[in-house]
Amino acid sequence: MPLFVLTCTDIEGTVEKRLETRPQHIERLQQLDNEGRLIVAGAMPKEPGNPQAGFYGSTMIVDFESREALDAWLQEEPFLKEGVYGHIDVKPFNKAFPKG
Numbered sequence: 001m002p003l004f005v006l007t008c009t010d011i012e013g014t015v016e017k018r019l020e021t022r023p024q025h026i027e028r029l030q031q032l033d034n035e036g037r038l039i040v041a042g043a044m045p046k047e048p049g050n051p052q053a054g055f056y057g058s059t060m061i062v063d064f065e066s067r068e069a070l071d072a073w074l075q076e077e078p079f080l081k082e083g084v085y086g087h088i089d090v091k092p093f094n095k096a097f098p099k100g
Helices: 015-034 066-074
Strands: 004-011 038-045 054-062 086-093
Touching: 004 066, 015 038, 015 054, 054 086, 066 086
Parallel strands: none
Antiparallel strands: 004 054, 004 086, 038 054
């Protein structure tokens, strides 16, 4: 299946909304992980170890059968629906390493 890199950019001043919405966001990622379709996911903090300083956004590499399927999944993304993410950039990705 095709891999995609998602670069998600937070709207400035949404740290409280992000922290409040995080459990729903994590639940969806856990489901993808359980299905073997989450390669990597994580936040990009402005100050590591200090969530209150805010976030630049998140990066994910996910496995979906098509861009259309990914777009349908993204429509239900809590951070997008709740106004945390202002933009999500999606690009195809070819994994070279690690092998296996």
